[in-house]
Amino acid sequence: MKKIIFLFVVLFFILNQIFLRADDAFIGFGAIKERSWGGIVRDWPSIFKMSDVVKVRGPRGMLGIRLSDNFPEVKDNTELLLHFDQVSFGRIMVDGSSYSLKYSDVYPSINIKVMGDGACAFQHIGSSIELTPREVAQFYPGKKLGSFTLSFYLYPTMLFDGETVISMLAPSIRFDNQLTGFKLYFKDNRLKWSFLNIFNNRTGGFNENNREISIEEVDPSPIYEWHHHLLSYNADRGIMTLFVDGKISAIKWVTDNGKEDGTILDGRLDNSLTVPLIIGGNFVGYMDELLLSRGAKNTDKEVKDGRYRENGEIVSDVLQFKTGAVKIAKIKWDSVEKNGTAVRVMYRISDNYFLPDGNVQKKETKDFHKTDAGMRLRNEPEWKMAKNGHILEDKGRYFQWKAVLYGTNGMYTPILKSLNLYYEEDLPPSKPILLSAIPGDSKVNLKWVSNKEDDIAGYRIYYGNYSHNYFGKGSNFGDSPITVGNTTSIELKNLINEKVYFFSITALDKSGQESGFSKEMIARPSKIYEDQ
Structure with a gap:
């Protein structure tokens, strides 16, 4: 019984392998x-x-x-681009022509990143990047604030109220030493933008409703997760829009009544705002792919935050x-x-x-x-x-x-x-078998065995007056070598009597491949064969 079971198992295994390999036939x-x-x-x-x-x-x-990673690229409207691929203590690669590096004490992150070779690690409170705006920058002191878009990936490792991610703030004599500028910080675990004493009415004055213009994301930010955040300000329409992972999170009308039908407020940076743009400073976590550019993005379709192409x-x-x-x-x-x-x-x-x-x-x-x-x-x-x-x-x-x-x-x-x-x-044809080389009067009759390959196109006849030197001339089919169709014999005429000839043939396939030479045969045409 055990032998029967064993034989059955072996047979099942063999059949199973046959069917498994059927696809590989x-x-x-x-x-x-x-x-x-x-x-x-x-x-x-x-x-x-x-x-x-x-x-x-x-x-x-x-x-x-x-x-490929969907890297932001430097374009005509790019003011600042930080890939964070080349970060070392005190040094960071800054792309864009509107900012220069003033100070940096952040660290590279090779393993925790979104794309590229690395991200930026803010490992402790006070770790920051300081960037000085040039005169062409949107955030240059005394400049009218036009449309802009600022985006980045963020990976917080701790959250607390007042944790500041981005800031550009300074006291102003014009506002009785109150702060002017803007900052992005966490409140109730949500990212919130605050613009202080920047947006005034068309007469140049401020009222209590527009001294601080703020907008915050709807959902809390989780820790230990990458998410893409984007702020877009459209100066022509008077609207701020927040996007999270490519989707609209919040909208703020920058008007005198905070509504769409209100008068658009005028944004302008105070002359006293001669401080650097600070990334970090009071944030613990990681950041990747920060991009600041001129122009606004108003819809989901315009915001392509995807990590990949x-x-x-x-x-x-x-x-x-x-x-x-x-x-x-x-x-x-x-x-x-x-x-x-x-x-x-x-x-x-x-x-x-x-x-x-x-x-x-x-x-x-x-x-x-x-x-x-x-x-x-x-x-x-x-x-x-x-x-x-x-x-x-x-x-x-x-x-x-x-x-x-x-x-x-x-x-x-x-x-x-x-x-x-x-x-x-498609291998070359095998060597043909040359059966005979029968001499005649000024001629030689060659016969060979047909090759077995199914793609044979013809044969090539080599002849000459020295062994393995097939450079013969003058036959009725022309000089050596002679190409013929798919036949098994040929009669070469116009040869010189009493002169020895050496013959060999090769096979040709339809792909133009040629076999090796057949066995060499020798024949000497002569007048004595004139009756044959």
């Missing part, structure tokens, strides 16, 4: 080869371009591909197979696709070379024609969508693949962990 009889990208031990070689994607290290050193792609070089044409067996990849993200792999293959990127011409020519995708070579193959691990039967000599990564609302990215290409080589 290939059609044809060539050698199966593999080219691989990514994974634990491989890099991503032979890549033509990477657009909005980056390499990323994963578990056990796995080198995958994900969408919306989509990107990695495109291989045009790969040429050494053995000539091959048959693609399948393309298989390993990816992580969560929260609506996706990886789509496409490929194209041709017997003729094509450019890795066809968008290189602007005008139609005899070689280029206009398509929906731009100017393309007329013989350029179209992209085909691949299904992960599905059997393919496309043939060609030149191959290219690309993977398109789609994120979800800028908050999530897929990861392409590895990609494997399996293909079936």
Whole structure:
């Protein structure tokens, strides 16, 4: 009974393996080869371009591909940009032309960050960055306050009332030594902006309703979490808007009655505000990607706070197979696709070379024609969508693949962990078997065995007057070598009697590949064969 059970288990295992490997079966009889990208031990070689994607290290050193960080970029309206990628005690990289670094005692954060190489760590009360505004800056003393947007990522590690994140405050004689300027601080665990003695009525005066203009976020800020915060002020409409993680959190009308139908207040920085813009000072936590720019953002669609690009792609070089044409067996990849993200792999293959990127011409020519995708070579193959691990039967000599990564609302990215290409080589034909070289009068009749390969296009006849030197001339078919069709015999005429000739043949396939030389045979034409 035990033997029967054992045999049954063995049989079940064998059958199970057969069915499990059914998907890995290939059609044809060539050698199966593999080219691989990514994974634990491989890099991503032979890549033509990477657009909005980056390499990323994963578990056990796995080198995958994900969408690029959605870095803020310096533009014409950028006043200040702090990536916090190069932070050291006393030094910090400042992008933008409106501010210069005056003082810094913050620390780099390599592990706790949103994007890039690092973030900024405010490790204790008093840790701060001080930036001096230049005359072109929005927050320069005595300047009329125009539309602006200020955004950043914040990761608090403790919260208390009065914890100040950003400030630019100074006492003013004009206001009886009261403070003027602005600050961003925590109150009841919520971020609150306060503008003091900045917005006045159109006559230049202040009243009690507009000495302090404040706006605060609706929801409390959690600790130990990254969130994106943005303040937008539209001077033309007289409105302040707070966004948290790309969504509107609060709106404040900067008018004499605090309503939309009120008269817009005039914002102006006092001449006494000759202090630096301070980041931190009374905040404990982390900050990343601070951006101050001219101009306002009024709707959710204008605020793209996503951590990742919306989509990107990695495109291989045009790969040429050494053995000539091959048959693609399948393309298989390993990816992580969560929260609506996706990886789509496409490929194209041709017997003729094509450019890795066809968008290189602007005008139609005899070689280029206009398509929906731009100017393309007329013989350029179209992209085909691949299904992960599905059997393919496309043939060609030149191959290219690309993977398109789609994120979800800028908050999530897929990861392409590895990609494997399996293909079936079209091997050169085997050496043909030359059966006989029968001499005649000024001629030799050659016979050989037909090759068994199903893609034989013909044969090539080599002849000459020295062994393995096949440079013969003058036959009725021309000089050596002679290419003939898929036949098994040929009669070479116009040869010189009593002169020795050496013969060898090769086989040719439809991909243009040539076999090795057959066994050499020798024949000497002669007049004595004139009756044969």
